[in-house]
Every structure is written in structure tokens, then in C-alpha cells.
Amino acid sequence: MSTPAVVAIVGTSAAGVSAATTLRAEGYDGRVVLLGEEVVPPYDRPPLSKGYLAGTVAADDLNLRPEGFWTDRDIDLRLGSRVVALRPAEQSVALDDGSSVRADAVILTTGGRSRALRVPGAELDGVFGLRTRADSDALREWSADAEHAVVVGMGFIGAEVAATLRSRGLAVTIVEPLSTPLERVLGEQIGRVVGELHAEHGVEMIFGDGVVGFDGANGRVTEVATTSGRRLRADLVVVGVGMVPDTAVVTGTQVAVDNGILVDEYARTSVPNVYAAGDVANHAHPFYRRRLRTEHWTHAVDHGAVAARSVLGRGDPYSTIPWVWSDQYDLALQYAGMHTGWDRLAVRGDLTARDALAFYLRDGVPVAAVTLNRNREMRRAMAILRRGQAVDADLLADETIDLREFAT
Amino acid sequence: MGLINAGRASEVGPGEIKAFTVAGRELAVANVDGELYAFDNWCTHESCTFSDEGELEDGKLVCTCHFGEFDPATGEVLGGPPWEPLGVYELAVEGDDLLIDPRIDDAAAS
Ligand SMILES: Cc1cc2nc3c(=O)[nH]c(=O)nc-3n(C[C@H](O)[C@H](O)[C@H](O)COP(=O)(O)OP(=O)(O)OC[C@H]3O[C@@H](n4cnc5c(N)ncnc54)[C@H](O)[C@@H]3O)c2cc1C
Ligand code: FES
Numbered sequence: 001m002s003t004p005a006v007v008a009i010v011g012t013s014a015a016g017v018s019a020a021t022t023l024r025a026e027g028y029d030g031r032v033v034l035l036g037e038e039v040v041p042p043y044d045r046p047p048l049s050k051g052y053l054a055g056t057v058a059a060d061d062l063n064l065r066p067e068g069f070w071t072d073r074d075i076d077l078r079l080g081s082r083v084v085a086l087r088p089a090e091q092s093v094a095l096d097d098g099s100s101v102r103a104d105a106v107i108l109t110t111g112g113r114s115r116a117l118r119v120p121g122a123e124l125d126g127v128f129g130l131r132t133r134a135d136s137d138a139l140r141e142w143s144a145d146a147e148h149a150v151v152v153g154m155g156f157i158g159a160e161v162a163a164t165l166r167s168r169g170l171a172v173t174i175v176e177p178l179s180t181p182l183e184r185v186l187g188e189q190i191g192r193v194v195g196e197l198h199a200e201h202g203v204e205m206i207f208g209d210g211v212v213g214f215d216g217a218n219g220r221v222t223e224v225a226t227t228s229g230r231r232l233r234a235d236l237v238v239v240g241v242g243m244v245p246d247t248a249v250v251t252g253t254q255v256a257v258d259n260g261i262l263v264d265e266y267a268r269t270s271v272p273n274v275y276a277a278g279d280v281a282n283h284a285h286p287f288y289r290r291r292l293r294t295e296h297w298t299h300a301v302d303h304g305a306v307a308a309r310s311v312l313g314r315g316d317p318y319s320t321i322p323w324v325w326s327d328q329y330d331l332a333l334q335y336a337g338m339h340t341g342w343d344r345l346a347v348r349g350d351l352t353a354r355d356a357l358a359f360y361l362r363d364g365v366p367v368a369a370v371t372l373n374r375n376r377e378m379r380r381a382m383a384i385l386r387r388g389q390a391v392d393a394d395l396l397a398d399e400t401i402d403l404r405e406f407a408t
Numbered sequence: 409m410g411l412i413n414a415g416r417a418s419e420v421g422p423g424e425i426k427a428f429t430v431a432g433r434e435l436a437v438a439n440v441d442g443e444l445y446a447f448d449n450w451c452t453h454e455s456c457t458f459s460d461e462g463e464l465e466d467g468k469l470v471c472t473c474h475f476g477e478f479d480p481a482t483g484e485v486l487g488g489p490p491w492e493p494l495g496v497y498e499l500a501v502e503g504d505d506l507l508i509d510p511r512i513d514d515a516a517a518s
Pocket of ligand 2: 451452453454455456471472473474475476488489490
């Protein structure tokens with residue numbers, strides 16, 4: 001395989017930046033063009049629901065790289081450039097301004113957009129999604145004059161936004177269709193612990209209820225209507241019901257799409273010289289022997305690097321254990337692994353004190369782990385997940401036994 | 409300023425990271441297989457401290473908050489969210505005295 005003369009990367013976020021920097025770190029000396037539709041320099045999304053929204057993280061601290069980085073590495077960063085078409089046969093990509101860029105290889109890192117609620121009133125002012133820096137700016141500005149916030153959905157982003165808005169002094173109500181916070185990821189037992197934390201901070205949580213519409217006055221939201229007939233006062237609404245992978249760029253091509261862009265374990269799409277990585281990629285995962293579409297920061301970075309190395313013909317199969325962090329009030333939570341149901345939870349420490357490491361086991365095999373204010377134990381827990389062998393759950397829950405004993 | 413006495417070297421056991429205040433600066437000292445290294449205690453990503461959240465893993469310094477990885481000898485970023493290198497400091501051990509120069513050691517930084 002010959003090395004491409006020009007690599008174009010679509011998307012200037014975690015995965016795209018990682019792909020570009022990896023190409024250079026691997027010694028690639030061809031052209032690297034990094035194309036992104038957003039006009040602001042590459043930035044970090046996690047603080048958008050946390051410190052940046054709270055106002056404690058400044059815009060400069062959001063940058064993924066320092067200012068001179070791109071010219072130093074000879075990376076042609078083009079902001080405000082939306083790629084509207086991919087032309088693999090012609091080895092080029094078309095931009096929204098009518099121009100095109102040569103691309104012998106393309107890495108797609110287009111991520112996703114926040115999922116909108118298709119209910120009446122969703123277009124009212126004061127109803128926000130949260131994915132971009134512009135979203136977070138608009139939300140922070142609006143929240144300065146707001147008193148009653150309603151957050152729809154209590155996944156990671158919903159829970160974090162609720163915590164941040166609460167710390168900014170707003171009254172916060174969360175409406176979540178399931179019966180506990182973060183239930184899909186964390187399960188009921190751990191989800192309840194997160195719920196107690198929010199209750200202690202005065203957040204009102206309504207479970208088992210959905211939003212059917214928003215009412216407003218003068219174009220601004222004033223009320224949220226729920227399935228069970230509740231009417232909640234709101235001058236600010238944040239919709240946190242997940243994201244939709246942004247695959248618009250491959251429309252009309254042979255690149256296969258199914259819940260994201262399909263890639264193999266080397267981040268290769270179904271079309272030669274076209275790769276995809278990060279939140280947009282639905283990737284074959286050798287360890288889990290199934291496809292995954294992971295929406296975590298570290299995944300985006302690692303996967304972008306895998307795609308870059310594949311472009312250079314030096315790819316390794318991507319098979320890392322998914323891992324995510326979430327900060328809410330003074331709780332540092334981390335979750336690793338993947339479960340499709342479990343039959344036993346082995347807890348080390350004290351869940352109610354929010355000082356614990358818990359393993360989710362299925363047929364005796366630890367398949368996922370969560371830490372509450374125990375960041376330092378996560379790496380060792382992940383070594384146990386990676387081993388993938390059955391262990392004695394009672395011993396695993398015994399804090400007097402060093403975690404490393406279960407990883408060998 | 410040169411090397412100043414910062415405490416006792418035996419306070420930092422193998423695999424441990426401890427905080428020391430030297431000339432008003434909060435530094436961390438790590439013991440990697442018997443070798444001691446001094447660096448800023450605050451991770452260059454967000455506000456975590458190595459004395460609370462740091463781990464040593466195969467000679468790497470890991471900030472377990474978001475898995476930032478550094479070389480404890482040079483401060484170079486090896487992985488994860490941080491991009492700014494960590495300030496590292498010259499360190500010497502005399503008897504059990506831990507001596508640290510509280511000026512950033514630019515020569516060691518790569
Ligand atoms: C509010 C928030 C908080 C989060 N908190 C955490 C957290 O605490 N921990 C964690 O692990 N993860 C967190 N995440 C998830 C993490 O930020 C994502 O996994 C990561 O950003 C994915 O990176 P990506 O590069 O794949 O895609 P994205 O970050 O979605 O970036 C894709 C980029 O591509 C651009 N683009 C799309 N189409 C085109 C086109 N046709 N032409 C040009 N450009 C295009 C988009 O404008 C965008 O800039 C959070 C996400 C959000 C939104
Ligand atoms: S604070 Fe150290 S990696 Fe984030």
C-alpha cells in the first residue's frame with residue numbers, strides 16, 4: 001500500500017484532532033487538511049456541561065491545543081468549512097463554498113448532533129440541546145435570567161447540566177422516563193445513589209414520565225407538559241436525550257451506514273481509503289465480538305489515532321475497554337466496560353457514602369465497573385475487565401484483597 | 409536558589425506520590441522503583457492533584473481523573489486530555505534528606 005499524498009480529516013473535535021496529530025507523530029510528511037464546520041478552534045466538549053457552563057472554565061482553557069500548534073505541525077486547519085460531499089473515486093471532498101480539496105485518504109470524524117424532541121413547542125426560545133460550544137454559550141447566557149429549569153432526560157449530560165444549573169442557583173426539575181437516574185448505564189442500585197446526591201442538592205426528579213410538549217408566551221418557553229398530565233413551570237429547558245451520529249457527509253456514497261458509519265477494527269469503512277472514527281463510527285470490537293458505537297472522549301481520541309495509523313498501513317486492531325468519567329457536584333464518577341445485563345453487583349466500599357468501586361458481573365465474569373470518588377482504582381478494575389475471566393464475587397467485594405490479585 | 413531541604417526521602421515509599429511544599433510551591437514527589445522524581449502537584453489538565461489522584465503505572469505518571477499520562481522525569485505528556493507538559497524539578501537525596509530546587513528544570517523538560 002502506498003502512502004497517500006494528502007489526508008483530509010472531516011471534523012475538528014477529539015477524534016479529528018487526534019487523527020491529525022497522530023499522522024504527524026508517526027512521521028507522516030504529506031499534507032494534512034483538517035476540515036470543520038464550526039468556526040471556533042478545536043475545543044473540548046466535556047466542560048460544556050460542567051465547568052464551562054458554570055463559568056469556572058474560561059474559553060481559552062477549552063482549546064484542545066495551544067494557538068500555534070497547527071502551523072508548528074504543518075496541519076492545514078480550515079474552520080468554518082463544511083464538507084458537503086465525499087468523492088472517493090475522484091480522490092476529493094467538496095466543501096460548502098463550492099471548492100474542493102484533494103484527498104487520497106479521508107478520515108471521517110463527524111461525531112453527532114444532540115437528539116431533538118419531536119413534540120409541539122420544541123422550537124420555542126429557551127429550549128436547548130447541548131452539544132457545541134455555541135449551545136453552551138447560549139444556555140449560560142439564558143440561564144442568567146432564568147429561575148426554573150427543566151431538564152429532559154437524566155443520562156450523563158442531563159445529570160451534569162442539572163448539577164451545574166443547580167449550582168448556579170436555579171430551581172431544577174428533571175423529567176426522566178425510566179425509574180432511576182442513568183439507569184441504562186449504571187443500573188438501578190448505582191443510579192439511586194446518583195439520585196440521592198441530586199436530591200440532597202435540592203433537584204426535583206420525576207421518574208417514569210415523559211415530555212409531550214412545551215408551552216410558551218411571546219415565543220419563549222413557560223411550561224413543560226408531561227405524559228402523566230403534569231404541567232411544570234419552566235423558563236429554561238435542556239433536552240438531554242442523547243445524540244444522533246452525523247452521517248450526512250456520506251449520503252450518496254457507497255459508505256455503509258447503520259447507526260453510524262460502519263467500520264472494521266482498523267477503522268476502515270466499506271469504501272477503500274475512507275476511514276471513520278469517534279462518536280460517528282459504529283465499530284467492530286474484537287474483545288466484545290460485536291459492534292459498538294461508543295460516545296466517550298477517550299474513545300474518540302484513541303479511535304482517531306487508530307484510523308490515522310491505518311491510513312499509514314500501520315494499524316492495530318482497536319479493542320479497548322470503553323471508559324467514561326462524569327463530574328456532578330463533588331462526585332467524580334467513572335464507568336468502564338460494557339454490559340448487556342448482569343446478575344450480581346460486587347461492591348467494595350460504601351455506596352451511600354459515595355466512596356466505592358462496584359463490579360457488574362454476569363455468570364461470574366466482571367463485565368463493567370463503576371467508581372464513586374475512587375478514580376485511583378479504575379485502572380486496576382479495568383485490568384480485571386480486560387481479563388474477562390470468572391472470579392469469586394465475594395472475594396472481589398472484599399476490600400482487604402488487592403485488586404491486582406484478580407487481574408493475573 | 410538551588411537545592412533546598414524539602415523533607416525526608418523515606419516518607420515516599422515505592423509506588424507512592426506525596427505532596428511537599430517547597431519555597432511556597434506545592435510539588436509532588438514520586439518514587440518509581442526507588443528513583444525519586446519531583447514535579448508540580450497539579451495536573452495541567454484540570455484541577456486534580458497527583459498526591460490525591462495520581463498513580464504510577466509502568467514508570468508512567470497517571471492522573472486518574474481523566475487518565476492524563478506524563479513522563480515523571482521530563483514532564484512530557486504521554487497521553488490523555490492534557491497537552492501542556494508538567495513542570496519538573498531537580499531533586500537530590502542526601503542521607504534521608506530530600507533536596508529540591510524549586511525552579512522549573514527546563515533542562516530536564518523535553
Ligand atoms: C456536553 C457534553 C459533555 C460530555 N462529557 C463527557 C465526559 O465527561 N466524559 C467523556 O468521556 N465524554 C464526554 N462527552 C463525550 C465526548 O465529548 C465525545 O465523545 C467526543 O466529543 C466525540 O468526539 P468526536 O470527534 O468523535 O465527535 P464530535 O465531538 O461530535 O465532533 C465532530 C465534529 O465534526 C464536525 N462536523 C460534522 N459534520 C461535518 C462536515 N460535514 N464537515 C465538517 N465538519 C463536520 C462537527 O461540527 C464537530 O465539530 C461529552 C459530550 C458532550 C456533548
Ligand atoms: S485533571 Fe488530570 S487528566 Fe484531567
